[in-house]
Amino acid sequence: MKKISFLILFIISLSIIITLSITTRPKTFYLDENYYSSDTIKEISISELDTLIENKKSFVVFVYQPMCLTSNDFAQVLNEFSNEEKIAIYKIAYSNIKDTELGTKVKYYPSFLIYNKGKLISYLKSNKDEDTLCYTSKEEFKKWFTKYVKLKS
DSSP states (O other), X not given: OHHHHXXXXXXXXXXXXXHHHHHHSOOXXXXXXXXXXXXXXXXXXXXXXXXXHHXXXXXXXXXXXXXXXXXXXXXXXXXHHHHHHTBOEEEEEHHHHTTSHHHHHOOSSSEEEEEETTEEEEEOOTTOGXXXXXXXXXXXXXXXHTTTBOOOO
């Protein structure tokens, strides 16, 4: 009787754990169609970013700081990624967002933001050890990126 109760409890616990891991995993999505088949990295203003958010677009943004060596190194990783995957990326200077609502979330640069239907889904945090490799390796960046965004290639 104790063995059966233990087995039933174990199966229920395992089912709960599996269900939670599946439902808490981020759902991948496609960016808006116009961001595929282009390998551009385009500078945008804060008002253009606000318009994209208000219009509930799905897009990605590289937050950088001019003259920052780490931002320049990460830009090379993003250029490789964008060229290989044919994904258009926006970029905006951190100094343009630091005093905005977005600046209260993204406190460090460089960073990379993923928006789905106007909502910030995830972003790289340059002060987090687990994100460090994404800044130096195209493969690691791609692994992180594809947790959220589907590629067309």
